[in-house]
Amino acid sequence: MGAQVSSPQRSDRGEVLEVHSSDNWNTQLHNSTTSNKLMVIDFSAAWCGPCKFIEPAVHDLAVEFSDVDFIKIDIDELPDVAKDFEVKAMPTFVLVKKGKERERIVGVKKDELHRLIEKHRF
Template identity: 35%
Template sequence: MVDELTDQNYETETKDGVVLIDFWATWCGPCKMQSPVIEELAEERQDVKFTQMDVDQNKATPSSLGIMAIPTLVIKKNGAIVDRLTGYTPKAKLNQILNQYTD
């Protein structure tokens, strides 16, 4: 399952463990390609929390993180940003990157 994040719950929801945040928008073509990849990984992996944030509905968080292009995937581990990927990321590559941060 992919959880929806808002500016209000971002800090609380992403402070523990390994969290992937997908910054996206409804009008973004590459975001529509990225979403099924994230949903598949969310089904397969229990060791990562998968979340997404609509940048049109929530402007403060993407702005504070300097996100200028979408999709941008941010990976946090115990509340600290450990990786950032901009543009479409294929499933195998994303899985490999996530493996670096899970024990």
């Protein structure tokens, strides 16, 4: 299976990239280590109600913060990545810069996520 990236909800300026393969994830993570750009990883699952609830807000944040990379990972598709980040509940948002975790949020906390993106984006 080749690397797959889809972006089903493209907006005017921002987008959330859905990563479906380990190869693609490794590329995204490597790119993060060589960039000063903030990456927000949204760990979710298709069956997760709270994940579906916050999804529109995440897309809105991607539009607002077009200078930030938003990555969505389904824990059932890429369980090893979820394990590497010690994801224990969903949704979990991990903020990564220069390849290192800066902060994380567990749960549907749009205002807190917004605040942390503001804090770490520059």
